[in-house]
Amino acid sequence: MSSFTKRVHIKNRKHKFEVGERPGTINIPDDALPPQIVIYSFNETDLQTREGSDMKTITQQLKKCNEHTHWIKINGLGDAKLIEDIGTFMGINQLVLEDVVNTHQRPKFDEYDNYVFGTSRIIFFNDDNELVNCQFSGIVKDNIIISFEESHKDYFEPIKIRLQAGKGIIRTAGPGYIFYALTDTILDNYFVVLSQIGDRIDQTEDKLYESPDKSIMFEAQQLKRTLIVIRRSCWPERDKINDMIRSESELITKDVKLYLRDAYDHCIQAMDMVESYKEVTSSIIDLYLSMVSNRMNEIMKVLTIISVVFIPLTFIAGIYGMNFSHTDEHGHVIPDNMPELYWHHGYVYAIILMLGIGVGLLFIFWKKGWFNKL
Template sequence: MGKPTRFKQKKKHYVLPEPGTTPGFVYIDANSLTPKISLYSFNTDDFKVVELANLKNISEKTADKSTFYWVDIRGLNSAEMFTVFSDELKIHKLVLEDITRTYHRPKFEEYEGYNFAISRMLNIAEDGGLDNEQVSFIQTKNVLYTFQENYEDCLDAVRKRLKDGKGNIRISGTGYLMYALMDMIVDSYFSILSKWSEDLDAIEDKLLARPDRSVMYETQMLKRNLISLRRVIWPERDKMNDILRTESDLITDQTKMFIKDAYDHCIQLMDMLESMKEIASTNIDMYLSIISNRMNEIMKVLTIISSIFIPLTFIAGIYGMNFAKQDPVTGKIMPGNMPELYQEHGYEYTLFVMALIAVVQIIFFWRKGWFK
């Protein structure tokens, strides 16, 4: 079993709108990436990919009703692009605001002529933190628009399926394509939980072998990451449920059958996550118990040592008072003082008695089982 990941809690700082800001304000972050736009066109017999510089006249490029289109947009730093969505495609400004404000929870909303959805794409970063990226969807009858903050993603498997033309992905419409992308994102959560499960096992092995303070810190950071994942999976499950219950014509009954499977995956993820949270909490409690028991063992040893030396110290203290029976200067006898002070071999006798007391105590403690 390898070493567990050194977890670092990555905190992403979002720019929140000022109180009183007009609803529907499209915010362009200065640090966002320049858009890379790919236009995928496909049907039963054909598949094409075109890289676009911008979205001007996108309605004309996606006008063929016998073909389905996927407009894959990665990077959001373009006010002109959102103007096209607002003016040419008549997308509501509240939707555009939700796309550019990339801190929203997963959700599904119906609008006239299109559907809007949000998912959260998660990845484990190189430093062990959790990258949390928003992926937005605008679904029309024959076009699916997706928006991502970064260039990297986990959706290449869907692109390959489109290229290969296997299964229903080319013939089942934009609703099925949106499901396939969402399902790919949900499936990536299983990979994350699998990695964290291995880390939990490594931490538990370390806990049983030779626990130190790093066990508690690593477990606590992993637990925090599990809580962050829970905040994604819970609304993701609700979103799938909303899609199942929608009456939108853009989501076919066939697609809803597959959405049920994605919904089941969300339930399974919730069960796995709760189990791992419980294991993480148990590991922390076990670590504290082990440390407490170790402290008790140390205190037990110190108590035994103290118990052995207390009577010896008492004897040494008594004979260290030097109250002689006879004054060595005047020769006067002082009744009640220590007659043993000038006893022959008194030193040896005292050491023998002290050793005997110590041996008797050790035998007594051993029979009581204190040395086990």
């Protein structure tokens, strides 16, 4: 069995909640990572960066660069007090904070009085060949966007490079555009994952034609399961982007909505690829099972031919194996009791008869073309 079949599995966190608990309760998962905070404060001519791990880092940077737009990037959700302090400082609803730390949200977009909130699913293969499915959350308010990620992986390096270069409108289009850029980066990485899956599907299909074995079915099933995970992210992501396009919030400007339409098209394209790949994986499984069934039919045909050839031979041998005597104890001939048993060279005649029957049956099967299909 291939290493792909052995190693690829879906890496997800378990839910942590109590049945009937108060809405808005912040439950931090036991394996949540400690937060790492990086703040990018920028305007058309300036970009400043500050790192830290507590609320003081945020307040000092906002006070220092009060004329800038701020992207507060938080990697790791292991500090409940930090989450609560951000909610108090920004005036964020407690239910939103609960959704931030409850990392099993489906992609969505919610509007509030003076801010908007959205979530997406970040999907990638890690170094252990595991499909990681983690949550991204973003809060956009005034000139601030706060992004929350589960892991310490720097998933948005392209956005940082664009901010540092200062080209285009990324520094001047406001936090709503940053939120779009982060969402678009997530969608772009869906295509990276789908490209890797497509390569594996091609490898599995080649193996099916060259040297099929039962590992193909397991590999195809795991690929199909992976595609189902991506599908669960793509479908609600489409609805989320559509909600952003229809939003009446001033934080999502007309210019941003223009770019969101392009992201919507990308999401539809990713969904189409997922559905196509799912059909291919299902076809691989069906084709493998058909090949196994055909192979079994061929084996049964061979066994049937052998049985048909030997049935008359066994019948003849059985008849002459009954050994009824040709005469009684007084030497009188008993009528109808196998006179062939006393023929000279009778054994040779029986063998020739059986060989003739066998060869004749094989000749008939050959004329019918049965051997050409084995």
